[in-house]
Amino acid sequence: MPTNPDNITLNLDTIESEVAEPFVFSVGAEKFTMTDAQDLDWQVLMDLESPLDFFRHCLPEEDKDRFLKQEVSGRKMNALIQAYMTHYGIGDKGNAAASRI
Numbered sequence: 001m002p003t004n005p006d007n008i009t010l011n012l013d014t015i016e017s018e019v020a021e022p023f024v025f026s027v028g029a030e031k032f033t034m035t036d037a038q039d040l041d042w043q044v045l046m047d048l049e050s051p052l053d054f055f056r057h058c059l060p061e062e063d064k065d066r067f068l069k070q071e072v073s074g075r076k077m078n079a080l081i082q083a084y085m086t087h088y089g090i091g092d093k094g095n096a097a098a099s100r101i
Contacts, residue, residue, distance in 0.1 A: 023087045025080060028070045034058045036088050051081060058084075 023034045035058050037045065048054050052068075059067055072080070085091050 020088060023084050025083070027067075027072060027076070030066055030070070032059060032063045032067050034084060035060070037090060038088060051077065054081075 017036075017039055020036060023036075025032055025034070034055075037054070037058055040057055044057055048057070055067060056064060
């Protein structure tokens, strides 16, 4: 007797996202909170062309302009992106979209 009468292999509507602690960082004496990129629409992830695109999508509206006005060295930006990816577990499962960040 079939256990799946609709012949559905994976129902995406049944997948719940795991809620992780928010990723919060500071620069220039200001605090910023970033959302989990894994919760972004897959089409947004595939269109990411630069770290700037990444920050535009993962920072809330009220933080975007404040963050983009900050002067941040490449070394610090790399540390920020690495810490963010580690925090949310991005890239440790062969995630192709993570390489686009």
